[in-house]
Amino acid sequence: MLYFLHRFVAIALLLSVVAGCATPNAPTLSDGQRAMCDALNALRSAAISLSDIKPDTTIEQLRGMRTSVGGLVEAARRANTVLQNQSITEMVTAYDAFSRTVDGLNTEQTVGDAAAALRASADKVIAALEQAYTAARCAQ
Numbered sequence: 001m002l003y004f005l006h007r008f009v010a011i012a013l014l015l016s017v018v019a020g021c022a023t024p025n026a027p028t029l030s031d032g033q034r035a036m037c038d039a040l041n042a043l044r045s046a047a048i049s050l051s052d053i054k055p056d057t058t059i060e061q062l063r064g065m066r067t068s069v070g071g072l073v074e075a076a077r078r079a080n081t082v083l084q085n086q087s088i089t090e091m092v093t094a095y096d097a098f099s100r101t102v103d104g105l106n107t108e109q110t111v112g113d114a115a116a117a118l119r120a121s122a123d124k125v126i127a128a129l130e131q132a133y134t135a136a137r138c139a140q
Contacts (some may be wrong), residue, residue, distance in 0.1 A: 050122035051135035
């Protein structure tokens, strides 16, 4: 259910950005910032699951975590095309590195010994996300 909620938010955000592009007026910076903050807020909620990676986390669960966060990262990436915020770019880069780490895992039943490295990679995503949130001035 949470996966579908995150997907819905990402799709709604993308549709609002696309709808803004379809009008005669291009999206304004404030429209872009509002869309970015909406994406970052949803992403912050979803990224909490990344801190729950443990040695007994199954590969299927890990990929589910990545998928739910990935759609929102993509929404933030697209919204960042308006703002060109370096912190958002760094957050996306951190997520891409985390995703590559997940792709490199053996397809065994659980994460096992890779849990510490995955958590460290996930922590980088979360830290970069918090920095992007602050840099985008979403809390104001």
